[in-house]
Amino acid sequence: MRRKIKISFLVFFVILGLSLALLLAYIQADARFIMPVKNASRNDYSQKSMGSPRVGHKHQGSDIFAKKGTPVLSATRGIVIYNGILKLGGKVVLVLGPDFKMYYFAHLDTIMTTKLHMVEVGEQIGEVGNTGNAKSTPAHLHFSIRNFFPYKQGSYEDPVPFLNKASRR
Ligand SMILES: [Zn+2]
Numbered sequence: 001m002r003r004k005i006k007i008s009f010l011v012f013f014v015i016l017g018l019s020l021a022l023l024l025a026y027i028q029a030d031a032r033f034i035m036p037v038k039n040a041s042r043n044d045y046s047q048k049s050m051g052s053p054r055v056g057h058k059h060q061g062s063d064i065f066a067k068k069g070t071p072v073l074s075a076t077r078g079i080v081i082y083n084g085i086l087k088l089g090g091k092v093v094l095v096l097g098p099d100f101k102m103y104y105f106a107h108l109d110t111i112m113t114t115k116l117h118m119v120e121v122g123e124q125i126g127e128v129g130n131t132g133n134a135k136s137t138p139a140h141l142h143f144s145i146r147n148f149f150p151y152k153q154g155s156y157e158d159p160v161p162f163l164n165k166a167s168r169r
Contacts, residue, residue: 027077028098032121035166036075036105037064037128037141042167050158060156061104061144062163064128068109068139072126074119075103075143075166083111089142090132093125100149101157106142107134 037044045064052059074095081102082094089106093113097103109129119125130139145162147155 023079027079027118030077030121031098033076033162033166034073034122035064035163036073036103036143037066038071038073040064040066040167042164045160045163047160050156050160060146061106061142062159063140063142064163065138065140066128068127068129070128070139071124072105072108072128072141074105074113074121074123074125075162077121078103078119080113080115080117080119080125083113083115086132088133090134091126091129092132095119095125096148100147102144102146102148104142104144104146106144107131107140109139 044066045062049059049062076095076097078095078097080093081096082092084092086092089104091108091111092104092106093108093111095103095105105125107130108126109131110127111125112127113119113125128139128141130137134140134142143159143163145157145159147157
């Protein structure tokens with residue numbers, strides 16, 4: 001009896017491991033990256049907004065300005081690991097990408113995806129807005145890229161090179 005339980009545990013973990021490996025392989029099979037705001041160009045974001053001072057913290061990302069309601073597209077294929085409302089970010093979506101980085105989309109007017117959903121690159125996940133601490137600024141997408149390993153304050157990277165590469169010019 002005890003032995004049977006041990007074996008079923010083993011089978012469970014093997015299946016879990018295989019499923020995770022398959023999932024990661026699937027995500028990594030399409031590692032394209034795109035501009036997360038529909039039709040945005042280099043004029044819609046600053047070349048240096050990463051690290052600029054904000055009240056109580058430094059700015060950890062890029063602000064891409066667009067009309068309220070403009071589609072926000074997933075910059076990468078991945079899994080939605082969080083969607084909901086945060087104090088600073090307002091309505092936000094967090095996607096784990098093929099490169100084990102987290103892609104953060106904030107100040108959305110509406111969220112158009114669900115938790116644990118597998119998003120395709122370019123899939124609409126929301127609309128540009130000014131929720132959270134962007135209430136008194138023009139509508140924009142706050143876009144951050146954060147490394148999972150090591151996960152600590154300061155593990156954000158500057159999204160500008162990413163955006164410049166993805167930009168339609
Ligand atoms: Zn911002």
